Amino acid sequence: MAETTERYLLDVDNISIAFGGLKAVDHFSVKIRKNELYGLIGPNGAGKTTVFNLLTGVYKPDAGSIVLDGDNITGKTTVEINHAGIARTFQNIRLFSNLSVLDNVKVGLHEHYKYSLVEGILHLVKYRSTENAMDERAMEILKVFELDGYADFKASQLPYGKQRKLEIARALATDPKLLLLDEPAAGMNPQETVELMDTIRFVRDKFDMTILLIEHDMRLVSGICDELTVLNFGQVLCQGETKEVLNNPEVIKAYLGD
Amino acid sequence: MSYRSKTFKSNMITYGLVAVFYIICEAMLKSGHMSSLMQGLLVPLCYYMVLAVSLNLVVGISGELSLGHAGFMCIGAFSSAVFASTAGKGMADVPELIIALIIGAAFAALFGFLIGIPVLRLRGDYLAIATLAFGEIIKNVINAVYLGVDSHGMHVSLKDVKSLHLEDGGQVIIKGAQGIGKLPRNATFTLGIILVFLTLFIVLNLVNSRQGRAIMAARDNRIAAESVGLSVSRYKMTAFVISAALAGMAGVLYSHNLANLQATSKNFGYNQSILILVFVVLGGIGNMRGSLIAAFLLTLLPEKLRFLSNYRMLIYAVVLIAMMIVNSSPKIVAWRKVMAEKYFKRGKAGIDEPEAAAAAEHVPTVDEAASEITADLAAAEKEAARIDEHEADNNAEKED
Numbered sequence: 206m207a208e209t210t211e212r213y214l215l216d217v218d219n220i221s222i223a224f225g226g227l228k229a230v231d232h233f234s235v236k237i238r239k240n241e242l243y244g245l246i247g248p249n250g251a252g253k254t255t256v257f258n259l260l261t262g263v264y265k266p267d268a269g270s271i272v273l274d275g276d277n278i279t280g281k282t283t284v285e286i287n288h289a290g291i292a293r294t295f296q297n298i299r300l301f302s303n304l305s306v307l308d309n310v311k312v313g314l315h316e317h318y319k320y321s322l323v324e325g326i327l328h329l330v331k332y333r334s335t336e337n338a339m340d341e342r343a344m345e346i347l348k349v350f351e352l353d354g355y356a357d358f359k360a361s362q363l364p365y366g367k368q369r370k371l372e373i374a375r376a377l378a379t380d381p382k383l384l385l386l387d388e389p390a391a392g393m394n395p396q397e398t399v400e401l402m403d404t405i406r407f408v409r410d411k412f413d414m415t416i417l418l419i420e421h422d423m424r425l426v427s428g429i430c431d432e433l434t435v436l437n438f439g440q441v442l443c444q445g446e447t448k449e450v451l452n453n454p455e456v457i458k459a460y461l462g463d
Numbered sequence: 464m465s466y467r468s469k470t471f472k473s474n475m476i477t478y479g480l481v482a483v484f485y486i487i488c489e490a491m492l493k494s495g496h497m498s499s500l501m502q503g504l505l506v507p508l509c510y511y512m513v514l515a516v517s518l519n520l521v522v523g524i525s526g527e528l529s530l531g532h533a534g535f536m537c538i539g540a541f542s543s544a545v546f547a548s549t550a551g552k553g554m555a556d557v558p559e560l561i562i563a564l565i566i567g568a569a570f571a572a573l574f575g576f577l578i579g580i581p582v583l584r585l586r587g588d589y590l591a592i593a594t595l596a597f598g599e600i601i602k603n604v605i606n607a608v609y610l611g612v613d614s615h616g617m618h619v620s621l622k623d624v625k626s627l628h629l630e631d632g633g634q635v636i637i638k639g640a641q642g643i644g645k646l647p648r649n650a651t652f653t654l655g656i657i658l659v660f661l662t663l664f665i666v667l668n669l670v671n672s673r674q675g676r677a678i679m680a681a682r683d684n685r686i687a688a689e690s691v692g693l694s695v696s697r698y699k700m701t702a703f704v705i706s707a708a709l710a711g712m713a714g715v716l717y718s719h720n721l722a723n724l725q726a727t728s729k730n731f732g733y734n735q736s737i738l739i740l741v742f743v744v745l746g747g748i749g750n751m752r753g754s755l756i757a758a759f760l761l762t763l764l765p766e767k768l769r770f771l772s773n774y775r776m777l778i779y780a781v782v783l784i785a786m787m788i789v790n791s792s793p794k795i796v797a798w799r800k801v802m803a804e805k806y807f808k809r810g811k812a813g814i815d816e817p818e819a820a821a822a823a824e825h826v827p828t829v830d831e832a833a834s835e836i837t838a839d840l841a842a843a844e845k846e847a848a849r850i851d852e853h854e855a856d857n858n859a860e861k862e863d
């Protein structure tokens with residue numbers, strides 16, 4: 206069988222977590238190929254964000270395993286998982302609101318451009334060269350999101366839509382293998398949404414990125430995702446290629462039922 | 464980059480202020496225009512500035528409310544005083560002071576690290592209370608310690624001089640509550656200013672470094688900081704230890720300005736910690752220049768306004784409460800934000816907000832002004848709701 210020999214970038218096997226009596230995520234599995242744009246959809250409260258929190262080590266799964274690029278990351282901390290190659294954005298934006306737009310991205314570059322504390326405090330040569338290189342790289346990333354003109358703004362001064370983009374830029378700066386986007390278009394108007402989807406596709410191509418995207422706007426998902434998983438009450442309702450999933454009667458029921 | 468040159472300029476102004484202060488004071492000293500009261504305040508001014516800036520590193524940059532800063536000052540003062548009355552005895556002033564500073568900073572840093580391990584696991588109010596407790600413990604333990612030295616080395620006791628069991632000719636260094644006597648008293652204003660510069664240099668440069676950025680990122684959003692791979696506890700510790708070391712240096716300056724060093728609730732108790740916090744809060748959290756100015760004013764004013772001295776703590780309390788309300792009430796914060804954004808946008812109108820430019824030229828009528836204010840208030844309400852929500856959400860996701 207070709208399926209089993211294929212190497213997946215992300216292989217999630219039967220993870221579960223319960224909060225008190227509530228099974229927020231129940232035997233969730235997903236396999237994502239490299240360079241894929243994968244959608245995770247489902248009604249509010251279905252457990253989508255909780256899946257992200259499990260993948261990034263915010264919560265430890267009660268059961269199951271998570272393997273990233275052959276690397277078992279189950280039970281690791283958020284920091285270790287980021288170093289292993291997962292970066293994310295948040296449904297309710299979490300920027301470093303008092304830092305500049307540029308510095309937000311530079312924090313993302315932190316692990317890749319290093320100098321010691323002493324070099325930093327004394328502002329030695331290595332400090333200057335590294336900071337310059339960081340500025341350059343951060344500006345490149347900001348340019349992708351048309352945020353380069355806002356580099357000196359405080360992150361909290363950006364309008365909402367641009368804050369969402371900045372979160373993606375910051376996540377990309379950590380140079381991940383897998384990018385998790387939690388409702389990136391939430392609160393955007395239709396035109397902004399279309400633009401954002403173009404940007405996401407562009408990011409996938411330009412950075413050779415694998416992306417897992419949570420969204421509950423069906424139109425938007427159908428436009429760009431290669432494959433989908435539908436989550437309902439913590440369980441996988443349906444999984445597969447976008448077109449098939451969207452025509453599945455159960456999915457239609459779950460979405461239009463309430 | 465304009466952003467970096469702006470910080471550079473701001474830092475230069477801060478250094479410049481200290482330099483001007485030094486030059487003026489020196490000129491007054493040389494020309495005999497300074498009262499002896501004022502002369503006696505010069506070194507205290509310096510250690511209060513160092514304390515304020517170093518505490519601001521923890522409170523403003525790292526975002527943790529620490530109420531035990533005087534404890535680290537106490538460690539620095541006593542460790543360096545022990546040195547001064549043993550190995551440092553008879554040394555020339557400059558080498559003695561340099562070694563004393565290194566010892567004071569090192570011991571304070573060590574204690575900062577040890578205390579940081581349990582304390583930095585806590586958040587918010589719990590962290591504040593724990594630091595307060597550690598500060599008090601340090602002061603009280605030192606107050607009870609007897610330390611002596613003889614040919615067998617150091618002897619420590621918490622009871623009395625006798626239980627040190629010193630051999631004949633042994634020397635008692637710390638005599639419990641009586642502390643350490645016969646200190647060199649060789650601290651000078653110039654040394655104090657050098658320490659202020661050193662503190663500013665370390666803190667301001669740290670803030671503009673990769674590590675400082677990580678510290679501030681962890682302050683602004685812990686969860687996001689971890690999500691981009693920052694080891695938050697490590698950076699919180701970095702800030703805490705550096706801050707403790709600098710407070711230790713302030714303690715060295717303090718102990719080398721006295722003939723007799725004792726740990727009392729006045730010099731190393733929580734009153735002192737809170738006084739330093741008042742400098743930080745009044746000067747603006749995260750604002751180093753503000754800390755300097757607040758330390759300066761609040762050290763001088765009480766001397767100038769002696770008749771108010773009975774009410775000093777009362778006034779500080781009122782000032783603190785007022786500042787906290789102004790700085791943290793969601794409605795006021797939101798209102799300030801809305802106003803700031805409004806003026807900010809108008810200021811930059813030509814660049815990216817053509818409508819705002821037009822609006823700025825247009826003179827508003829009373830009606831429009833009124834509706835604009837209502838809109839501001841509505842925006843403030845919304846912002847406040849958002850902050851509330853954000854906080855609730857922060858709490859929800861903060862699970863250890």
Ligand SMILES: Nc1ncnc2c1ncn2[C@@H]1O[C@H](COP(=O)(O)OP(=O)(O)O)[C@@H](O)[C@H]1O
Binds near residue numbers: 250252859
């Ligand atoms: N830390 C938590 N404690 C208790 N319940 C939680 C926690 N996190 C999520 N939940 C619950 O899990 C369910 C799924 O939430 P979530 O993953 O945020 O849904 P979605 O992102 O699909 O809208 C909800 O019922 C939510 O209340």
Ligand SMILES: [Mg+2]
Binds near residue numbers: 253254296
């Ligand atoms: Mg969600």
